[in-house]
Amino acid sequence: MPSPDLIIINGNIVTMDPLTPKAEALAATGGRVIALGTTAKIKALAGSGTRVIDAGGRLVLPGFQDTHIHxxxxxxxxxxxxxxxxxxxxxxxxxxxxxxxxxxxxxxxxxxxxxxxxxxxxxxxxxxxxxxxxxxxxxxxxxxxxxxxxxxxxxxxxxxxxxxxxxxxxxxxxxxxxxxxxxxxxxxxxxxxARMPQPTDADFAFGVKYAASLANRHGITGVLDARVADRHVRVYDGLEKAGELTVRICATALVEPSDTTEEALARIRAFRAAHQSDMFTVHSAKFFLDGVMENRTGAMIEPYSDELGGNASLMFEYDQILELFTAFDAARFQIHIHVIGDNACRAALDGLEAARKANGKWPSLHQIAHVQCIDPADIPRFHELGAMINIQPLWARHEPSVTDVALPMVGEKRGKWMYAFRSLIDAGAPYALSSDWGVSTLNPFEIMETAITRQPPGRPKTHPVFLPEQRMTREECVKGYTIHAAEAAWRSADTGSLTPGKYADIIVLDRDIFECDVYDIGETEVMLTLLGGQEVHRDPGFGG
Missing domain, CATH: 3.10.310.70 (Diaminopimelate Epimerase; Chain A, domain 1)
Structure with missing residues (x-):
């Protein structure tokens, strides 16, 4: 074995690989992990040019991936x-x-x-x-x-x-x-x-660098941009070719209700054919089936329960959903769907069911994002269809957008199934955690704390708990940002765990989020972030 480029020693390394779940040290070369073991074993591999990072006993994890972010x-x-x-x-x-x-x-x-x-x-x-x-x-x-x-x-x-x-x-x-x-x-x-002056491509390239730096500071090494069109693809492509990306980017390209099936397929096929690198790839089609509760555009099966009543229509015709999903599934695209209301969720599942009946079963892990409201009859369908719920746990808490807006609109009975993460996971639904930034923070530690507590980070422990029966565990949350996120982004062959052969996308944390007080998880700081073994973030206080 050649001398590694990099070794990390004295770490509490949780690999997220069930075959070798923990290690003290690892070695990497050419941007990929090549060995795991004790500090003594890995130090013995070092050569004169090997860079040595001493983790100082800190928790070391695979880089996190945010699979629904803008x-x-x-x-x-x-x-x-x-x-x-x-x-x-x-x-x-x-x-x-x-x-x-x-x-x-x-x-x-x-x-x-x-x-x-x-x-x-x-x-x-x-x-x-x-x-x-x-x-x-x-x-x-x-x-x-x-x-x-x-x-x-x-x-x-x-x-x-x-x-x-x-x-x-x-x-x-x-x-x-x-x-x-x-x-x-x-x-x-x-x-x-469309009628306003537009930022330039240079402005958006600046935005990507700004956002990637913020993501790196929070331990994020991979993302899925959940809504791209021509300009997004053009800007990402330019940065990728210039070697200026510090996060791995998968993208899901927007399909509009005004598109014909042929037009949408042709456009997104062209994106996919032209962009298939380790740093930037387009592999998904994005559909908005409804809006949000706050402006009364969430599509519900039954009318709203508040004084104003009414309801919202799906943003695509129902038959159009079935046709588009079937066509994109047949072309082996992943389908990524925004749903808020329970009718939008049902329509998404119906579309995926129609696609499976037409095209057969394959490991697509189609994404249904948000799922603020769900009819309990639809919960088992995620597992049955292999549909992955892409969830944003930060929203599942007592805050005005929930208590003052959404709950009165859906009523007490339907409100019990709002952000029903525990029920979905227990029913066998594949899942990943994400932020939807800039809708809310991209800080994965605040998001995980909320998933576990169903309370807002930084508030007193006595703050009301929003549907405590829907809480998640720490281990589920970490999986949701690592191995499950890698699966969601179709990157599990190369990322998601610290397995020999996979990329050395690695983070070092200032605390053990598996053992610390659950109400301290949100305060976690990332000491070091490595992308393919290269440093993209270092906290000034980290001396390793």
């Missing part, structure tokens, strides 16, 4: 615009936007990340943004990406005026006189965006 868009959004995550009142939001406007002289003043559990059609309008930015157009996107608001100058710029018809799958919120308030729902955002 890396490029959110990186550009947070890297170049006002961050509104911390705003909890209208005055706070106005002050953040006012301060950001004063910091630059760009033609537009934009922000991202406002919280739909607090800011709604009833309190966020063009007049609010006019207070913050009276002299330039301003556009702010909600954290969920399904809602946005513009000030008066922005409305004027894009032509949002009284009497304008809603676009397909979109809605312009109107006041009592029929005048647009500036609030946009769903594809009304696309309508406005």
């Amino acid at each position: 890396l490029q868009d959110s990186g550009q959004g947070y890297g170049q615009n006002a961050a509104l995550d911390e705003a909890r009142t209208i005055d706070e939001l106005v002050e953040i936007m006012r301060a950001f406007a004063a910091s630059h002289d760009r033609p537009w003043v934009d922000g991202v990340g406002w919280y739909t559990g607090i800011f709604t059609d009833h309190n966020l309008t063009r007049e609010v943004l006019d207070r913050a930015v009276p002299d330039r157009p301003s556009f702010i996107l909600a954290s969920d990406g399904h809602n946005a608001c513009m000030n008066s100058l922005a409305c004027e710029y894009v032509g949002l005026v009284k009497g304008l018809a809603d676009p397909p799958n979109g809605h312009f919120v109107l006041d009592e006189n029929g005048v647009p308030t500036g609030m946009l729902h769903e594809d009304a955002i696309k309508w406005a965006d």
Whole structure:
């Protein structure tokens, strides 16, 4: 055996490989793990050029993978615009936007990340943004990406005026006189965006680097960008060819309701054929079957239970779902589906069932993401169809978007099946954990803590628990970010565990998340992140 390029010694290495679950040390060469063993055994392999990292007894894990994230868009959004995550009142939001406007002289003043559990059609309008930015157009996107608001100058710029018809799958919120308030729902955002000045490819490349650095700091070495189109693919391809990516990127390409099956297949086949490297690949088709509860576009089997009632339609025709899923499955694409309401979930499962009947069984691990609401009759179908639930546990907690918005809309009976992760896992559903960043933090440790506690990180332990019977275990959470995530991204042959032959994508943590107080998991810091054995993040306090 040649001398390794790299060895890690004195570690508490949890490999996530059941054949060799733990080790003290490992060796890697050419970016891949070549040996595991005791510190003495691995040190004996070192040559004069071997780099030695002393883990100091710390927990060492495979790099985490976030298999539902909007890396490029959110990186550009947070890297170049006002961050509104911390705003909890209208005055706070106005002050953040006012301060950001004063910091630059760009033609537009934009922000991202406002919280739909607090800011709604009833309190966020063009007049609010006019207070913050009276002299330039301003556009702010909600954290969920399904809602946005513009000030008066922005409305004027894009032509949002009284009497304008809603676009397909979109809605312009109107006041009592029929005048647009500036609030946009769903594809009304696309309508406005198409009429606004666009960031350049260089802006989005900056966003990818910003986001990748943030991901590396949190131990993430691989992602699945959950919604890409031509520009995303072009920017990722340029960075990959320049050797500037520090996370492995799989991508799922958007299919629109306006697409014909032939058009969508041709476009995404071209993406797949052109992009198949270890650092960037396109292998999936993405479908939005509904919207979100916060703007009443989640599609439910039965009408909403609150005073307003009503319901939302699926964003694709039902027969169109069956046809598209069958065609993409036959072409051996993975299918990645956004579902919030229980009717959207059922339609997704029906589509996958139709595809399996037509094309036979194969290890697709089609992804059904979010699953905020599910009819209990559909829980066993995930296992039966081999459909993977791609879950964002941070949302499963007592917060306004759940308690003040979603629960009243679905009612007590259906509310018992909200974010039913335990029930799905116990029924044999394959699963992976992810963030949906920028909808919420990409910090996997805060997300895992919430999955285990069903309480918000950083709150008192006495904070109400949201459906405690749906809690997950620590081991399940780590699997959800490692071996299961690698399977979800179709990268399990090369990543997900520290197995000889796989990439040396490795993280060193400041605490043992298997043993520490569960309420301390969210505070975990990543000391070191290696991608293919190369350092992409080092905490200043790590001396190894």
